[in-house]
Amino acid sequence: MDFFQVFIELAQSTVRVSTPLILAALAGLFTERAGVFDIGLEGKMLGAAFAAGCVAYITQSVYMGLLAAILVSVLLSLVHGYASITQRGSQIVSGVAINFVVAGSTVILGEAWFRQGGRTPALSESGRFSAIHLPFADAVRDVPILGQIYSGLLSGHSPLTYLAFLMVPASWWILYRTRFGLRLRAVGENPGAVDTAGISVIWLRYRAVICCGILCGIAGAYLSLSAGAGFTKGMTAGKGYIALAALIFAKWRPKNILFACLLFGFLDAFAIRYQGFAFPLIGKVPVQLMQALPYILTVILLAGFIGKAIPPKAGGVPYVKER
Amino acid sequence: MSVPYAKLPAWAEYGLIPLVNLAVAFLISGLVVLIVGESPLEAAYHMINGAFGRGEYIGFTLYYTTTFIFTGLAVAVAFHAGLFNIGGEGQAYVGGIGVALACLALDRTLPWYLVFPIAILGAAFFGALWAMIPGWLQAKRGSHIVITTIMFNFIAASLMNYLLNKVFKPLGSMSLETRTFEAGGQLPKLDWLMSIFGLSVGSAPFNISFLLALVAAFAVWVLIWRTKLGYEMRTMGHSPAAARYAGIKEAKIIVITMMISGGLAGMMALNPIMGEQFRMQLDFVQGAGFVGIAVALMGRSHPAGIIPAALLFGMLYQGGAEISFEMPSISRDMIVIIQGLVILFAGALEHMFRPAITRLVIGLSPKTRDVAATKGA
Numbered sequence: 001m002d003f004f005q006v007f008i009e010l011a012q013s014t015v016r017v018s019t020p021l022i023l024a025a026l027a028g029l030f031t032e033r034a035g036v037f038d039i040g041l042e043g044k045m046l047g048a049a050f051a052a053g054c055v056a057y058i059t060q061s062v063y064m065g066l067l068a069a070i071l072v073s074v075l076l077s078l079v080h081g082y083a084s085i086t087q088r089g090s091q092i093v094s095g096v097a098i099n100f101v102v103a104g105s106t107v108i109l110g111e112a113w114f115r116q117g118g119r120t121p122a123l124s125e126s127g128r129f130s131a132i133h134l135p136f137a138d139a140v141r142d143v144p145i146l147g148q149i150y151s152g153l154l155s156g157h158s159p160l161t162y163l164a165f166l167m168v169p170a171s172w173w174i175l176y177r178t179r180f181g182l183r184l185r186a187v188g189e190n191p192g193a194v195d196t197a198g199i200s201v202i203w204l205r206y207r208a209v210i211c212c213g214i215l216c217g218i219a220g221a222y223l224s225l226s227a228g229a230g231f232t233k234g235m236t237a238g239k240g241y242i243a244l245a246a247l248i249f250a251k252w253r254p255k256n257i258l259f260a261c262l263l264f265g266f267l268d269a270f271a272i273r274y275q276g277f278a279f280p281l282i283g284k285v286p287v288q289l290m291q292a293l294p295y296i297l298t299v300i301l302l303a304g305f306i307g308k309a310i311p312p313k314a315g316g317v318p319y320v321k322e323r
Numbered sequence: 324m325s326v327p328y329a330k331l332p333a334w335a336e337y338g339l340i341p342l343v344n345l346a347v348a349f350l351i352s353g354l355v356v357l358i359v360g361e362s363p364l365e366a367a368y369h370m371i372n373g374a375f376g377r378g379e380y381i382g383f384t385l386y387y388t389t390t391f392i393f394t395g396l397a398v399a400v401a402f403h404a405g406l407f408n409i410g411g412e413g414q415a416y417v418g419g420i421g422v423a424l425a426c427l428a429l430d431r432t433l434p435w436y437l438v439f440p441i442a443i444l445g446a447a448f449f450g451a452l453w454a455m456i457p458g459w460l461q462a463k464r465g466s467h468i469v470i471t472t473i474m475f476n477f478i479a480a481s482l483m484n485y486l487l488n489k490v491f492k493p494l495g496s497m498s499l500e501t502r503t504f505e506a507g508g509q510l511p512k513l514d515w516l517m518s519i520f521g522l523s524v525g526s527a528p529f530n531i532s533f534l535l536a537l538v539a540a541f542a543v544w545v546l547i548w549r550t551k552l553g554y555e556m557r558t559m560g561h562s563p564a565a566a567r568y569a570g571i572k573e574a575k576i577i578v579i580t581m582m583i584s585g586g587l588a589g590m591m592a593l594n595p596i597m598g599e600q601f602r603m604q605l606d607f608v609q610g611a612g613f614v615g616i617a618v619a620l621m622g623r624s625h626p627a628g629i630i631p632a633a634l635l636f637g638m639l640y641q642g643g644a645e646i647s648f649e650m651p652s653i654s655r656d657m658i659v660i661i662q663g664l665v666i667l668f669a670g671a672l673e674h675m676f677r678p679a680i681t682r683l684v685i686g687l688s689p690k691t692r693d694v695a696a697t698k699g700a
Contacts, residue, residue: 039473079667089671092407092469096616097671100663105355107656112359118656241473248470288488292481295474302466311467 004145008152010269015153016227018265019161020045020219020236024243025250025257026171027215031077033175033252034208035188035314040080040095041216042240043102048073048220050106053120053231054113056127056224065127065225070217076102077213078206085205088318099240107233118233120224129158129226158226160218165258167215172254184208188312191319201319219243242268245298252312264294335684337628341621341669343676345635348664355660359652366646366653373645374638378517380645382527386599388630388637389529392536393591394615395633396543397584399624403547404580405560406461410454410472411588412612413479417453418589420483421445422596423491423501423603426508438507442593443535450589451582453479458581462574468581476612487605499605510598530598532590539587540626546583556580588612610659617662620670636662 024041031038048069056065076098083094107118114120137155140147175181183204187194191201223239224231246264250256271290331340353363374384394411401408408414425442457471487499496502510530517524547553559566559576567573595607614636621635622628643658668675 037469039469083667083671087672087675089673090407091671092409093616093620093666094671096409096613097663097667100613100659100666102663104656104659104661104663107654108355108359108652108660111654112652118654238477241477244470245474286485286489288481288485292478295477299460299466299471299474299478302471303460303464304466305464 004148005152008148010266010273011153012156013269013273014262014266015157015161016265017268018261019158019164020222020227020239021243021246021261021265022164022168022258023160023215023219023222024240025247025261026167026254027212027219028244028247029171029175029252029254029257030184030208030211030215032247032315033188033312034184034205035191035312035317035319036081036084036205036209037091037316038080038095038209038212039092039241039244040076040098041243042236042238043095043099044073044076044213044216045220045223045240046099046106046234046236047076047102048217049224049235050102050110050120050220050231052221053123053224054110056123057121057230060124060126062127062129062225066218066221069221069224070214073217073220074210074213077209077216081206081209084318085202085209088320091316091318103234106231110231110233120231123225123229127225128229129160129222131156132159132162158222160222160226163218164222168254168258175254180207185312188314191314195319195321201321205319242294245294248311249294249298249301251310267293331681331684335680337623337625339684340673340677340680341623341628343680344668344673345621345665347676348661348668351664352657352661355657356653361650361653366650369646369649370638370642372642373648374642377525378522379525379527380641381522382512382517382524382529383644384634384637384641385533386527386529386594386637387640388633389533389536389594389598390591390611391614391618391633391636392540392630393587393594394611395618395622395629396539396615396626397588397591397612398615398619399622399626399629400543400547400556400587401580401584402619402624403553403560404556404576405563406458406577406580406584407469408454408472408581408584408588409469409616410457410475410479410585410612411591411615412608412610413472413476414450414453414585414588415591415608415612416479416483418446418450418585419592419596419603419607420486421447421449421589422592426504426597427491427501430505430508433507435507435510439510439531439593439597442508442597443590446589446592447586448589450592451586454581454585454588455578458578458585461581462577484605487603491603500600501603504597504601508597509601510593528599530594532594532598535590535593537630539590540630543587544626552576552579588615614662617665617669620673621665 024045028038028041051072052065052069055068056062080094080098083089084091110118110120134150134155137151141151175185183194183199187201187204194204195201223235228235242264246257246260250260267290271287356363356366373380375381394415397411397414398408422442422445425438425445429438429441453475457468457475460466460471461468484499491501492499493502510532512524512528512530513533514524517529547557555566555571555576558569558571559573563573591611592607596603600607618629618632618636622632639658639661643655646657647654
């Protein structure tokens, strides 16, 4: 039974680590499915986390913090949209630029406003999302297996975690069962056809970019309002890129995103918990290999050695209306 | 499809537009300085003074410039073939293996001028190797080069962390670095070059790899504009379909281009390892690979543009250190903002001011106006 307890704890931390990955990967799903590549997920998440930390501290309200995070992230998305949709600049270059601007300015502004070495002041309870305890979680704690799963794994997460997991079927529904989603996917495959049908490619892509901004904002808010108690310098620590890897690993599909993020989250949680753990058969695996594994797996997948990841056809190409 | 923009004279195309883009980037950076509550003019003064005020400062500026010439050239070479190599950071990091191996093996027996060529080959070899894999994956397996090079940056970071921990670290040492090289692994400073201008290099690590960077810049110019390979690369960059139709082997060009690009990025490792620290440390690249993107975009992928762009970023890095010393609320992260804004305005938004400038330029010069009028543009 001890083994089972360990498993529950590991699963619990996997869920925690995966939450921002799921949100950010879904964010990427919306823009990339609309044909706008976005390697600026990292920057948007970082900017959102910073805004959330600042505003939640000043207003002492977690919801204002969340709102600020979404606002900043959407603004950054619109910059990306303006550069890559309206100005038809390179989407990759624009994403890189956003990552740098945010990485620098969060530190400079944070230091100027709070003077705590680039972090925002620690948040009190009212400035953070407190964990939701599902009903009877305490009562059934001692029931073997089912009770442990219920109270140890399902209960006691941040509301944003539940939101993240709900967003997976919701995104699927939006993308595959609504008119907006159908058009969004069409604009990523063949914008010319969408344009012929009399639908504005530009406006559709802007809406996709805004959706991305909202989800990235929630992901960022999770980092500073739920996982941590305030913003710390560079707190995304490459999570945006892992989310990007997960998005590709999932072949741009909502359901696969959930599993890819859980897998990458598990690798991370495992690496943190069991440094120097000796596997049966393989022996000790260096922690550096565990850290690099998500990236290695994505490269192998991209190379077509395990399945084939085919990106949206019009991805990365600015749309020029025929004249 | 109609031509989106009228053709501009060369001075406007290669001079005015980059300058306007740069000016906007700096204006916004100035705004950030204002928000922080400091004076942008004072910051600019400290920056210029910190970068050029003394021989030693100039030495530091040129030391950073050396690094950025290498990484800028690396990105530019790939750009010419239509490839976006974001992996300069990782390639430079892995290139360090070549430098460290050459120095650790030979520094006690050979003089620096014999170790240096071997280290150059080593750096270029490992950098090229690290870029070859994404290149090969793009050419043969169709995986997107941008994504794979990003992934390879992270893999490189883990790999180097492991190697420094398990292979390079001397026994009993706690810090993640190789042992300090003896005289054979130390590049001479260019104090004679500075003293021609009556300046003293002081403690600045301005070393001979600067000359290597200039040679590399010239070699890149020859490669891109004076060789068959360069012609094929540019053809592929302009139109992959035309290149295929002309019988150019796409896969071969992609792999070779990436190897040249990675080799150049790898050679960057010579400057900090053999020129400054005399040992390989954890994270010695410090984002220089990413600065290369900004440098290549600003220099419009031409060596003659890359050298001044690298000098500009060298000035930002050295002057930025001085600013953070004089004005504590502006840390060196300010450079990261400027770098991002330069990438944004010189890269993604490069056409934003073009219509206005075109109108202005054509309005100003009677000759181009007549040409435009006869063409009915």
